[in-house]
Amino acid sequence: MTSLLSRREFVEKSGLLVVGFAMSRSLRFAPGEDAPSSLPPAANQLDSWLSVAADGSVTVFSGKVELGTGVSTALRQIVAEELGVPFDRITWIQGDSDRTVDQGSTVGSQTVKRGGAQLRQAAAEARAALLELASPKLGAPVDSLIVANGVVSVRGANDRRVSFGELIGGKRFERAVTGKAKVKSPSEYSIVGKPMPRVELPAKMTGRHVYVHDVRVDGMLHGRVIRPASIGAKLLSVDDSALRDIGGARVVRKVDFLGVVAEREEDAINAAKVLKATWSESQTLPDERTLADVLIKLPATDRVSTDSGDVSASIARAAKKVSARYRWPFQMHASIGPSCAVADVKRDSATIWSSTQGAHALKGALAGFLGLPPESVHVIWTEGSGCYGHNGSDDAAADAALMSQLVGKPIRVQWSRADEHGWEPKGVAMVMDVSAGLDETGKIVGWDYAVWTPTHSSRPGGGAGSANLLAAQLTGAVPASRPSLGGDRNSRHTYTIPNTRVVAHLLESSPLRTSSFRGLGSPQNTFANESFMDELAVAAGVDPVEFRLRHLTDPRAIAVVRAAAKLANWQPRVSHSTTSAKGRGFGFVQYEGTEAYVAAAVDVDVDESAHSVRVTRACIAHDCGLIVNPNGLKNQIEGNVIQAISRTLKEQVSFDRSRVTSLDWRGYEILRFSEIPESIDIELINHPELPSVGAGEASTSPIPGAIANAIYDATGRRLRDVPLRI
Amino acid sequence: MKLLVNGTAHDVDAAPDTPLLYVLRNNVGLTGPKFGCGLGQCGACTVIVDGVAVRSCTTPVSSAARGPITTIEGLGTPDKPHPVQQAFIEEQAAQCAYCINGMIMTTAALIARNKQPTREQIRSTLNANLCRCGTHMRIVRAVEKAAALSLAQQTGGNEG
Ligand code: FES
Ligand code: FES
Numbered sequence: 001m002t003s004l005l006s007r008r009e010f011v012e013k014s015g016l017l018v019v020g021f022a023m024s025r026s027l028r029f030a031p032g033e034d035a036p037s038s039l040p041p042a043a044n045q046l047d048s049w050l051s052v053a054a055d056g057s058v059t060v061f062s063g064k065v066e067l068g069t070g071v072s073t074a075l076r077q078i079v080a081e082e083l084g085v086p087f088d089r090i091t092w093i094q095g096d097s098d099r100t101v102d103q104g105s106t107v108g109s110q111t112v113k114r115g116g117a118q119l120r121q122a123a124a125e126a127r128a129a130l131l132e133l134a135s136p137k138l139g140a141p142v143d144s145l146i147v148a149n150g151v152v153s154v155r156g157a158n159d160r161r162v163s164f165g166e167l168i169g170g171k172r173f174e175r176a177v178t179g180k181a182k183v184k185s186p187s188e189y190s191i192v193g194k195p196m197p198r199v200e201l202p203a204k205m206t207g208r209h210v211y212v213h214d215v216r217v218d219g220m221l222h223g224r225v226i227r228p229a230s231i232g233a234k235l236l237s238v239d240d241s242a243l244r245d246i247g248g249a250r251v252v253r254k255v256d257f258l259g260v261v262a263e264r265e266e267d268a269i270n271a272a273k274v275l276k277a278t279w280s281e282s283q284t285l286p287d288e289r290t291l292a293d294v295l296i297k298l299p300a301t302d303r304v305s306t307d308s309g310d311v312s313a314s315i316a317r318a319a320k321k322v323s324a325r326y327r328w329p330f331q332m333h334a335s336i337g338p339s340c341a342v343a344d345v346k347r348d349s350a351t352i353w354s355s356t357q358g359a360h361a362l363k364g365a366l367a368g369f370l371g372l373p374p375e376s377v378h379v380i381w382t383e384g385s386g387c388y389g390h391n392g393s394d395d396a397a398a399d400a401a402l403m404s405q406l407v408g409k410p411i412r413v414q415w416s417r418a419d420e421h422g423w424e425p426k427g428v429a430m431v432m433d434v435s436a437g438l439d440e441t442g443k444i445v446g447w448d449y450a451v452w453t454p455t456h457s458s459r460p461g462g463g464a465g466s467a468n469l470l471a472a473q474l475t476g477a478v479p480a481s482r483p484s485l486g487g488d489r490n491s492r493h494t495y496t497i498p499n500t501r502v503v504a505h506l507l508e509s510s511p512l513r514t515s516s517f518r519g520l521g522s523p524q525n526t527f528a529n530e531s532f533m534d535e536l537a538v539a540a541g542v543d544p545v546e547f548r549l550r551h552l553t554d555p556r557a558i559a560v561v562r563a564a565a566k567l568a569n570w571q572p573r574v575s576h577s578t579t580s581a582k583g584r585g586f587g588f589v590q591y592e593g594t595e596a597y598v599a600a601a602v603d604v605d606v607d608e609s610a611h612s613v614r615v616t617r618a619c620i621a622h623d624c625g626l627i628v629n630p631n632g633l634k635n636q637i638e639g640n641v642i643q644a645i646s647r648t649l650k651e652q653v654s655f656d657r658s659r660v661t662s663l664d665w666r667g668y669e670i671l672r673f674s675e676i677p678e679s680i681d682i683e684l685i686n687h688p689e690l691p692s693v694g695a696g697e698a699s700t701s702p703i704p705g706a707i708a709n710a711i712y713d714a715t716g717r718r719l720r721d722v723p724l725r726i
Numbered sequence: 727m728k729l730l731v732n733g734t735a736h737d738v739d740a741a742p743d744t745p746l747l748y749v750l751r752n753n754v755g756l757t758g759p760k761f762g763c764g765l766g767q768c769g770a771c772t773v774i775v776d777g778v779a780v781r782s783c784t785t786p787v788s789s790a791a792r793g794p795i796t797t798i799e800g801l802g803t804p805d806k807p808h809p810v811q812q813a814f815i816e817e818q819a820a821q822c823a824y825c826i827n828g829m830i831m832t833t834a835a836l837i838a839r840n841k842q843p844t845r846e847q848i849r850s851t852l853n854a855n856l857c858r859c860g861t862h863m864r865i866v867r868a869v870e871k872a873a874a875l876s877l878a879q880q881t882g883g884n885e886g
Pocket of ligand 1: 768782
């Protein structure tokens with residue numbers, strides 16, 4: 001009998017190390033031996049997804065990973081529910097390029113929706129298989145059997161029973177995932193929908209959880225990178241004489257990639273500090289103050305996503321015309337832990353520990369970068385600091401891999417705070433123009449929207465190969481031009497307007513390197529749409545909630561708008577009817593036009609003389625279909641709200657003509673405890689009869705507009721440039 | 727150099743000016759304290775030295791040798807959590823939890839000297855601790871609960 005945990009020879013050799021380190025608190029790994037080839041398990045095979053041990057415990061192999069948002073708990077609830085085993089009997093293996101199915105990267109709020117659906121189906125197939133095995137054993141037809149707590153029994157005869165462990169313990173299912181196994185009806189759910197405590201929190205709260213920063217491999221050296229003095233600068237010379245006094249520290253260089261390694265971490269840090277490098281100076285960036293003007297002139301591909309009716313004519317003959325331009329700056333993911341990775345690259349194989357969102361994509365990219373066949377590269381996802389999108393994790397993995405290949409030893413690379421602030425791919429700066437016309441009754445008759453946006457995706461892997469990795473670029477790779485992604489997300493709002501045009505100018509380049517950050521273009525576009533809805537409501541002399549309701553037809557949209565207004569005890573008024581230090585603002589989105597519905601009412605205190613704005617309360621109504629874990633969902637929404645307040649009021653990446661100059665937490669401030677609201681009130685609208693849709697990011701989007709609207713309500717000043725400064 | 731960490735004496739081989747953080751993580755093998763900035767700006771590396779919450783990334787190991795050091799691992803375990811850890815678990819006050827070492831250690835030092843901190847005091851004490859996941863609301867609730875749990879434990883202890 002073969003245990004599934006060792007179903008691959010390589011897993012037999014290294015699997016214990018992986019499982020062992022998570023459980024035993026030993027952080028030490030033996031360096032990987034020469035690894036035989038390995039490709040990810042096939043999605044259409046049941047054994048790729050889960051295994052049952054002789055004692056009945058279940059191991060699930062999830063391609064989707066925990067990013068701090070609680071998905072490993074929510075997904076475990078889905079599997080426990082569908083399979084019929086106790087929640088705590090499930091062991092979770094995630095994001096291992098050799099052991100888990102390639103479910104795509106953990107991005108775009110798709111984890112519960114898509115990843116959860118795949119896991120649910122696999123668990124349903126396993127349950128069906130177990131019932132078929134149990135039927136002859138129990139001498140009863142399948143439809144007379146019931147499953148509970150990992151045991152199959154005959155309905156009405158509880159003593160005729162057999163456990164999952166007895167049925168298949170330690171053996172393979174050897175069965176395809178057909179997609180035909182029947183899943184449970186939500187009315188039968190007893191685990192899904194419960195506020196299960198997050199599985200990994202006791203370890204996290206007691207310092208036992210192993211993050212990628214904590215991985216140690218025998219014989220490992222500590223590495224630090226030294227980034228170019230300016231973006232695009234070439235390395236002219238290196239003087240390592242100062243390293244002589246630092247025990248064993250040495251330089252690692254390839255073209256413009258520069259790093260140091262040392263046995264001790266503090267020596268690597270000191271070596272990076274004292275090493276003298278001369279770089280060519282280059283000025284590739286525009287004047288920060290003219291960013292918006294520069295963006296709208298960059299070469300672009302135009303995409304018209306909506307063009308209905310006669311927009312120009314309808315606005316031209318409207319009773320009232322309004323137009324505005326909104327601007328959003330570059331922002332940072334700003335993870336609290338700078339990116340880190342450990343790599344052990346041998347002549348013909350490589351093992352990389354990384355907090356990447358896509359172990360499989362990174363595997364392919366690194367294989368190309370290192371010149372190794374993909375099957376000899378093993379990426380082991382290990383949790384990092386919360387990332388909210390594509391931060392420096394993949395780049396740090398490539399740094400570690402390159403250094404390990406050049407030095408011939410396992411290397412751990414820890415980015416400094418300045419490395420992360422300066423070189424993580426940035427959240428995208430955008431410009432949004434809107435104009436619209438109102439008829440005499442205050443109805444919107446035409447809407448004309450244009451957005452200028454660089455791409456929101458420059459992940460490695462897939463068609464992009466390795467050229468999106470910083471280390472690849474520093475050693476000569478030039479990223480191929482790729483389709484621009486994500487900037488038109490929520491450019492088209494959900495309101496019903498007869499004549500509507502939405503154009504996205506997808507910029508072919510960007511002053512700063514950009515990639516996905518929570519919500520992609522949705523917060524920016526929704527900031528413009530929701531601010532503008534308020535401007536129109538003022539022009540129409542109508543209460544902003546009422547004005548939105550007049551233009552909504554989708555009952556779920558109407559329901560969240562009403563629910564948020566009720567939660568906030570919203571009193572109908574025309575915005576800024578009276579001057580007051582306090583204001584209220586409203587915002588709404590249906591994320592991506594197909595996902596969660598969110599409405600937000602926020603209260604602000606404005607002190608114009610002190611130039612300060614504080615959000616004192618946020619009321620959120622949220623509908624994402626079936627709720628898997630209500631407490632986890634609330635946690636995620638609260639996080640989105642706080643982060644969105646921070647992005648709206650405080651955050652902007654500064655740069656001079658050559659480089660990013662926001663290099664620490666003073667140069668890039670985020671919201672602090674003294675600035676948080678007094679309360680965030682949340683109403684979850686559950687729809688057990690509907691599938692779960694993404695909820696990871698949605699509640700970010702309505703906040704920026706709601707804050708701008710609240711500031712207008714208080715002061716009569718319409719702020720259109722983020723960060724909003726009074 | 728001799729260090730007393732979580733009640734155990736360690737003889738560590740490190741230059742006196744090495745930041746305590748690296749000695750704890752690499753020499754002593756305690757990875758609960760986290761590297762966040764190395765600049766004293768975020769709090770992720772917080773440990774308690776001689777009863778005071780300090781930033782181990784900017785504290786030379788030589789100056790930490792003066793008193794007993796407590797790290798998050800020394801407060802409690804998953805089976806027997808310290809009241810502060812217990813409160814954070816009960817309130818589910820974390821997302822990625824990378825910042826949480828700092829939040830818990832700062833809170834432990836706070837309620838050791840102020841048994842019933844007000845919400846204002848909690849916020850101002852944690853103001854130099856950064857969290858990017860936006861878990862602040864839950865963290866404040868967890869600190870309030872931690873104070874209540876500690877107080878209950880102490881009163882319970884006195885009565886017993
Ligand atoms: S790591 Fe010490 S304060 Fe940030
Ligand atoms: S919980 Fe992730 S940084 Fe605070």
